[in-house]
Amino acid sequence: MRLEYPTSIKIIRVPCTGKVDLLHLMRAFEMGADGVYVVGCLEGDCHYNSGNFRARKRVEQASRILDTVGIGGDRVQMVNLSSSDGPLFARKAAEMVNRILEAGPNPLKSAKSEEAA
Amino acid sequence: MIVAEKKPIQEIIEEIKTHDSVLILGCNECVTVCEAGGKKEVGVLASALRMYFLNKGRDMRIDEHTLERQCDHEYLDEIREMIDQYDGVVSLACGVGVQFTAEKYTQKPIYPGVNTFFMGVTESRGVWTERCQGCGQCILASTGGICPVSRCAKRILNGPCGGSTTGNCEINKDVACGWQLIIDRLKALGRLDEYEELAPIKDWSTDRAGGPRKVVREDVQS
Ligand code: SF4
Numbered sequence: 001m002r003l004e005y006p007t008s009i010k011i012i013r014v015p016c017t018g019k020v021d022l023l024h025l026m027r028a029f030e031m032g033a034d035g036v037y038v039v040g041c042l043e044g045d046c047h048y049n050s051g052n053f054r055a056r057k058r059v060e061q062a063s064r065i066l067d068t069v070g071i072g073g074d075r076v077q078m079v080n081l082s083s084s085d086g087p088l089f090a091r092k093a094a095e096m097v098n099r100i101l102e103a104g105p106n107p108l109k110s111a112k113s114e115e116a117a
Numbered sequence: 118m119i120v121a122e123k124k125p126i127q128e129i130i131e132e133i134k135t136h137d138s139v140l141i142l143g144c145n146e147c148v149t150v151c152e153a154g155g156k157k158e159v160g161v162l163a164s165a166l167r168m169y170f171l172n173k174g175r176d177m178r179i180d181e182h183t184l185e186r187q188c189d190h191e192y193l194d195e196i197r198e199m200i201d202q203y204d205g206v207v208s209l210a211c212g213v214g215v216q217f218t219a220e221k222y223t224q225k226p227i228y229p230g231v232n233t234f235f236m237g238v239t240e241s242r243g244v245w246t247e248r249c250q251g252c253g254q255c256i257l258a259s260t261g262g263i264c265p266v267s268r269c270a271k272r273i274l275n276g277p278c279g280g281s282t283t284g285n286c287e288i289n290k291d292v293a294c295g296w297q298l299i300i301d302r303l304k305a306l307g308r309l310d311e312y313e314e315l316a317p318i319k320d321w322s323t324d325r326a327g328g329p330r331k332v333v334r335e336d337v338q339s
Binding site: 021022023026027029030065066068069070071107108111112114115 | 125165
């Protein structure tokens with residue numbers, strides 16, 4: 001299956017989405033990420049039972065905070081799919097990239113360059 | 118433990134927005150366990166505030182530090198060398214820690230980052246409930262280990278009142294009637310006869326009603 005997905009996506013592998021902490025999500029945006037999405041197993045399929053549910057809650061927390069601080073809560077998403085579903089993985093990646101293209105770059109990037117100027 | 122809840126970020130922004138440098142100061146004890154003011158919460162809040170102010174075009178320095186406790190001199194002394202670098206401090210400790218930090222560093226504005234609620238337990242992850250109001254004269258020996266001062270809405274000492282229905286309190290059907298719990302426990306212990314004994318009038322002078330309290334132990338004093 002030679003599926004294509006956007007090259008702008010950088011994959012960070014974790015043993016389970018339950019490993020993804022709110023702090024990781026926050027730091028990613030602070031460091032200038034335009035968007036972050038967490039790809040977990042289907043709900044009910046977690047090897048550790050609740051890892052992907054925990055991840056979803058953390059994504060929701062991050063989203064609320066990003067809205068509060070003016071970065072935009074839509075930039076962070078949770079996606080659940082089966083690890084064997086390559087086509088869906090590629091489709092979700094394209095969807096995420098489109099969403100971020102619509103939202104524009106992380107506003108902190110221009111704020112940082114203005115500060116440096 | 119002392120149970121607290123994070124304050125909304127917006128409220129903290131209002132507290133500190135006139136400053137140029139702020140230290141977010143966490144506490145490793147109770148507020149860490151109730152996930153309101155430990156090292157992780159310090160990190161999340163500091164990150165959120167940095168993003169907020171940078172996005173507003175403000176060059177604001179927001180640093181993070183977490184102490185073992187904020188209710189003891191020895192740990193608070195740790196920030197003596199660094200505190201002068203900041204215009205203000207947001208303490209994520211309970212109200213005790215906020216006040217003790219403020220008492221020690223009188224030249225610095227110290228802002229609360231959490232709302233402090235009660236002395237309680239972790240019933241399950243994310244659920245904390247009240248168990249003790251620190252009345253200063255513990256009566257748990259005669260109430261089956263369940264405290265009517267903290268678990269009964271009216272602090273009745275010879276309960277239940279007429280509002281107890283199917284095990285729940287009249288103030289809210291989701292709140293268990295403290296006195297029903299006591300009776301059930303005494304029954305399970307085979308000590309229901311103790312329930313028949315009237316509790317004497319409680320001396321509330323050891324409670325908050327007697328004003329701010331103090332414990333002095335000469336045997337351990339230095
Ligand atoms: S119903 Fe029970 S808990 Fe509520 S006030 Fe009456 S005795 Fe106290």
